[in-house]
Amino acid sequence: MTTPVRTRFAPSPTGFLHVGGARTALYSWAFARQCKGSFVLRIEDTDLERSTQESVDAILDSMKWLGLDWDEGPFYQMQRLARYREVADALIASGHAYPCWATKEELDAMRESQRARGMKPRYDGRWRPERAKAAGLVPPADRAPVIRFRTPDDGDVGWDDLVKGPISFPNAELDDLVILRVDGVPTYNFGVVVDDLDMDITHVIRGDDHVNNTPRQIHIFNAMQRALPRFGHVPMILGPDGERLSKRHGAVSVTQYRDDGVLPEALDNYLARLGWSHGNAEIFSMQQLVEWFNFEHVSRSAAQFDPEKLSWLNQHYIKAATNERLAALVEPLLAKLGIEAGKGPALAPVVALLKDRATTVNHLAEAATLFYGDGMPEPELLAQHLTETSAPALRMLKARLTELAAWDKASLSAAMKAVLASSGLKMPQLAMPLRVLVLGRVQTPSIDAVLELLGRETVLARLSRHLDSD
Numbered sequence: 001m002t003t004p005v006r007t008r009f010a011p012s013p014t015g016f017l018h019v020g021g022a023r024t025a026l027y028s029w030a031f032a033r034q035c036k037g038s039f040v041l042r043i044e045d046t047d048l049e050r051s052t053q054e055s056v057d058a059i060l061d062s063m064k065w066l067g068l069d070w071d072e073g074p075f076y077q078m079q080r081l082a083r084y085r086e087v088a089d090a091l092i093a094s095g096h097a098y099p100c101w102a103t104k105e106e107l108d109a110m111r112e113s114q115r116a117r118g119m120k121p122r123y124d125g126r127w128r129p130e131r132a133k134a135a136g137l138v139p140p141a142d143r144a145p146v147i148r149f150r151t152p153d154d155g156d157v158g159w160d161d162l163v164k165g166p167i168s169f170p171n172a173e174l175d176d177l178v179i180l181r182v183d184g185v186p187t188y189n190f191g192v193v194v195d196d197l198d199m200d201i202t203h204v205i206r207g208d209d210h211v212n213n214t215p216r217q218i219h220i221f222n223a224m225q226r227a228l229p230r231f232g233h234v235p236m237i238l239g240p241d242g243e244r245l246s247k248r249h250g251a252v253s254v255t256q257y258r259d260d261g262v263l264p265e266a267l268d269n270y271l272a273r274l275g276w277s278h279g280n281a282e283i284f285s286m287q288q289l290v291e292w293f294n295f296e297h298v299s300r301s302a303a304q305f306d307p308e309k310l311s312w313l314n315q316h317y318i319k320a321a322t323n324e325r326l327a328a329l330v331e332p333l334l335a336k337l338g339i340e341a342g343k344g345p346a347l348a349p350v351v352a353l354l355k356d357r358a359t360t361v362n363h364l365a366e367a368a369t370l371f372y373g374d375g376m377p378e379p380e381l382l383a384q385h386l387t388e389t390s391a392p393a394l395r396m397l398k399a400r401l402t403e404l405a406a407w408d409k410a411s412l413s414a415a416m417k418a419v420l421a422s423s424g425l426k427m428p429q430l431a432m433p434l435r436v437l438v439l440g441r442v443q444t445p446s447i448d449a450v451l452e453l454l455g456r457e458t459v460l461a462r463l464s465r466h467l468d469s470d
């Protein structure tokens with residue numbers, strides 16, 4: 001029998017969900033789903049100064065929005081302090097960890113003298129029990145110690161990374177790291193191992209900024225005499241300038257992309273493809289990702305974020321989305337602009353007309369405002385378009401529209417053509433002024449479609465404002 005696959009996503013709630021984190025979560029999720037395993041969510045909230053509830057909420061919201069559902073959790077590390085203490089005590093008992101009372105001043109002095117001797121600064125192991133004893137160090141009674149892990153002095157530590165292949169580090173480069181702080185809060189490397197073990201994680205998938213932490217974690221796994229999970233380190237995402245993607249490059253959080261009008265399936269597709277490929281496939285669903293995902297095709301080098309490609313995908317998914325769904329997304333955006341969509345044409349056919357050209361839902365909402373304003377042109381624009389040539393034709397058109405049996409695109413277009421035939425004007429000579437009189441601007445989607453949606457009453461009333469007075 002094989003062990004069921006269990007992956008996890010373990011964000012620190014110190015900000016919004018970064019697209020890099022979201023991509024890691026996406027791979028971790030897809031792999032769990034593919035293996036019919038479980039995906040666990042763990043909130044690593046041990047940085048008390050920087051962790052916030054607001055950030056937890058933003059991360060959970062972003063994951064839900066992206067469709068990354070988890071099977072267990074969210075677990076919070078700060079609710080597991082007793083467990084870390086228990087494991088630290090067990091490691092002390094087995095000789096793998098020990099209390100250390102070195103003060104900040106002592107540690108600073110230690111580093112200073114190492115630097116002066118041209119050595120890499122590191123903890124020198126002075127409170128390792130046998131050394132402390134030999135040196136006659138006596139534990140001070142008035143303050144609590146940190147707990148340090150006794151890292152093997154010699155040999156190497158390595159693993160076969162799911163993404164990067166074999167990696168190994170000489171132990172001599174690693175010092176005895178703190179695993180439990182004075183206040184009983186675990187350091188990242190300790191909390192992560194205790195949790196990955198307690199949560200039976202089989203595949204640790206995370207950003208490659210953690211590659212240097214993995215050797216330390218492997219030592220702790222070994223000390224606890226438990227089998228190692230597989231590790232897969234996913235390369236970072238870079239901005240267009242080749243630097244690590246950050247706020248400097250514009251939007252970096254999932255929330256920001258959502259607020260900018262990106263559809264979740266577009267961001268999922270974009271992020272999944274950024275740093276992983278399946279042949280030539282550029283457009284694929286979450287189901288396909290789950291089916292196709294594998295570590296062999298995760299790129300070993302960093303990926304560059306390309307806003308234009310995301311925009312192209314978003315456009316694709318906007319076109320593919322149902323009008324009702326888009327209308328429901330656009331409505332609150334219009335409301336924010338003070339527009340009550342209920343007071344104009346139905347929103348679904350409006351978005352249907354506009355969606356082919358929109359690259360974001362926000363653009364779609366902007367374009368939709370055309371249908372919900374009063375369509376009053378600026379006086380100069382009106383003067384420019386309502387001329388001696390156009391006015392008689394527009395009047396003729398108005399008369400025809402009043403009589404029109406059916407208010408639909410075909411009949412509207414036929415009415416315009418009839419006016420062109422009898423006035424001798426060309427289409428733009430009629431359509432431009434018509435747009436200005438009815439909508440207050442010269443650029444609109446196809447005019448017959450726009451008139452159809454606005455409805456007879458509105459169109460005639462707007463024409464009357466300009467044509468009936470003279």
Ligand code: GLU
Nearest residue numbers: 010011012044192205206
């Ligand atoms: N809390 C860590 C981070 O957000 C998790 C790293 C890991 O997955 O082990 O970077």
